[in-house]
Amino acid sequence: MYESEKHSFIELCMDGKVLLEEIDDFVDKWHESSQDVSLHEYLGMTWEEYSAWVAEPDILPFIVTAHVENKPLAVVIEQNNNLPLAARADSPKKAQMILDWLKSKGKI
Secondary structure, eight states, rough: OTTTTTBBBHHHTTTTOOGGGHHHHHHHHHHHHSSSSOHHHHHOOOOHHHHHHHHOGGGEEEEEEHTTHHHOOOHHHHHHHHHHHGGGGOOHHHHHHHHHHHHHOOOO
């Protein structure tokens, strides 16, 4: 991980210690390490969050928000889609597509 292997990528994002763009560095570190955890655990994501991120990397800010707000990813996406257009995230259509995909796969 990072910082002496004590904190996941998501935890460090929540603390403002790493940027979203640094996730690839964490993936590289996982590949180079001898960690006995899956990549999604290493990053600090649930399997559903990880699946959504792999399918659509732009979903990452929603995943971090879900952790900050201690809410399921689906709830965060739905709340974003209910905001006025000017206040929505940059990719609400993509977020909704991921939400629909997760529902179709029975992940949420």
